[in-house]
Amino acid sequence: MATSLSFVLSHPLPKTHPTGPHPSLPSRRSLSVSCSSNGSGSEPAATHYAKHRRPADENIREEAARLAPSSHGFSARYVPFGAGADTPEHYSLDEVVYRSRSGSLLDVQHDLGALKKFPGEHWRSLFDSRVGRTTWPFGSGVWSKKEFVLPEIDPDHIVSLFEGNSNLFWAERLGIDHLGGMNDLWVKQCGISHTGSFKDLGMTVLVSQVNRLRKQLNRPIVGVGCASTGDTSAALSAYCAAARIPAFVFLPADRISLAQLVQPIANGATVLSLDTDFDGCMRLIREVTAELPIYLANSLNSLRLEGQKTAAIEILQQFDWEVPDWVIIPGGNLGNIYAFFKGFDMCRELGLVDRVPRLVCAQAANANPLYLYYKSGWKDFKPVTAMETFASAIQIGDPVSIDRAVHAIRSTDGIVEEATEEELMNATAQADHTGMFACPHTGVALAALFKLREKGVIGTHDRTVVVSTAHGLKFTQSKVDYHSGLIEGMECRYKNPPVNVKADFGSVMGVLKKKLGKL
Ligand SMILES: Cc1ncc(COP(=O)(O)O)c(C=O)c1O
Numbered sequence: 001m002a003t004s005l006s007f008v009l010s011h012p013l014p015k016t017h018p019t020g021p022h023p024s025l026p027s028r029r030s031l032s033v034s035c036s037s038n039g040s041g042s043e044p045a046a047t048h049y050a051k052h053r054r055p056a057d058e059n060i061r062e063e064a065a066r067l068a069p070s071s072h073g074f075s076a077r078y079v080p081f082g083a084g085a086d087t088p089e090h091y092s093l094d095e096v097v098y099r100s101r102s103g104s105l106l107d108v109q110h111d112l113g114a115l116k117k118f119p120g121e122h123w124r125s126l127f128d129s130r131v132g133r134t135t136w137p138f139g140s141g142v143w144s145k146k147e148f149v150l151p152e153i154d155p156d157h158i159v160s161l162f163e164g165n166s167n168l169f170w171a172e173r174l175g176i177d178h179l180g181g182m183n184d185l186w187v188k189q190c191g192i193s194h195t196g197s198f199k200d201l202g203m204t205v206l207v208s209q210v211n212r213l214r215k216q217l218n219r220p221i222v223g224v225g226c227a228s229t230g231d232t233s234a235a236l237s238a239y240c241a242a243a244r245i246p247a248f249v250f251l252p253a254d255r256i257s258l259a260q261l262v263q264p265i266a267n268g269a270t271v272l273s274l275d276t277d278f279d280g281c282m283r284l285i286r287e288v289t290a291e292l293p294i295y296l297a298n299s300l301n302s303l304r305l306e307g308q309k310t311a312a313i314e315i316l317q318q319f320d321w322e323v324p325d326w327v328i329i330p331g332g333n334l335g336n337i338y339a340f341f342k343g344f345d346m347c348r349e350l351g352l353v354d355r356v357p358r359l360v361c362a363q364a365a366n367a368n369p370l371y372l373y374y375k376s377g378w379k380d381f382k383p384v385t386a387m388e389t390f391a392s393a394i395q396i397g398d399p400v401s402i403d404r405a406v407h408a409i410r411s412t413d414g415i416v417e418e419a420t421e422e423e424l425m426n427a428t429a430q431a432d433h434t435g436m437f438a439c440p441h442t443g444v445a446l447a448a449l450f451k452l453r454e455k456g457v458i459g460t461h462d463r464t465v466v467v468s469t470a471h472g473l474k475f476t477q478s479k480v481d482y483h484s485g486l487i488e489g490m491e492c493r494y495k496n497p498p499v500n501v502k503a504d505f506g507s508v509m510g511v512l513k514k515k516l517g518k519l
């Protein structure tokens, strides 16, 4: 991280030669802080801030436009998934296209040659220098890596809620108490975010591109739509609301949490509650977006993954560009596991780091098509009918990004693990007892970690990151059910129900003495 007391607030890229001085040198505005003694020699005296503020009637977006950098020749385009740099089939990001001519998935391919003109050290320093700023749009953890995301978009078209930069939490007690003394266990808190899930990272990119298509290129896009198990819809609705773009969300009736249902409603989206499961909603939104000028916001649209991959880059950055041994990610529609792979692999390719971590995709046993495929030795992929799971946001049987996920797992010597309902709920409860407030999807990833530790696959001192994908507060009903001990067929071993006590001193003391006796 940048440690200098004089640091640059605005420096999109150096105008120097790629191998020249540090990118922060061509500073346009700087904040300098100097400390001096008050004479006693013991305490620092006044700190002098020489901050050149923007004019009072200018906002940060306007300021960014005034300071806009010239284009540096970085670019990106859609190509069929898995295609090389010389592929004859490619599309501008300004086209509305979700599949290749043969019907395969697409991928956003960056001009790595142009990015490679700058060494890895340059990118590390540049990204580090932007962390924690309020400069538009670099205050966002996604847009602080703009050159790796959507290099060509005008900052003025970016729709950002300053997402990203999420906490990487050292899970000290969980590692010691429940995982055999693991001392290097971390949780990437992607759910501590604007709408409470990692979807914000992808949605800022997608909605920004739609904003550009509508505003700059006058494309007749009337709105943006998605099928959702509750988190994509929340993110889409918030970003569209911020950008004055109509949002349409297709939700499986009675299969998402109340908090998730309320989010798009509150943000003014058109909410269709459909009598089908997520896979049914996905089929419908694909038909509808093929017919109407509504832009598709699910991760079938590879733009989303460009934003989501920045969580991987952030993890590297938070470890001072040291690569962890393992990263465990819960998987449903399977875009995110590929997004993480892409973020890590891009950093390796561009020399920011020298290797990638091993990835683990964790699935609920009730919705486990990738797990079954993995167990078959990648011989036989069959979609499943996903059964009900407490990890309702990953109740998906026919994942759109299956090919992307297989690539991510195979390229990293990765593993797919599954968790039963009891395993995921117990893992969630154990994590919560150590101070977390995990969502059930994070519980799936934690249960996978428990299993891989028991099998001896993940070692005591392996640096391991569990990706927490949503905020636990979105899924309180599952915790209420667990701690009430009311789940049929589940022991709820770690339940901690409230004690109903008569409101008199004697009764209260009786309960407390009993409790204290057990401690
Ligand atoms: C909270 C949460 N965790 C994990 C996932 C899985 O992500 P993906 O669909 O990209 O595999 C989703 C969505 O599917 C989700 O909403």
Ligand SMILES: N[C@@H](CCOP(=O)(O)O)C(=O)O
Pocket (backbone or CB within 6 Å): 226, 227, 228, 229, 230, 231, 232, 233, 297, 298, 299, 300, 332, 333, 335, 393, 394, 400
């Ligand atoms: N969990 C997701 C399911 C859809 O995934 P997407 O990444 O393809 O949008 C949700 O919250 O809707």
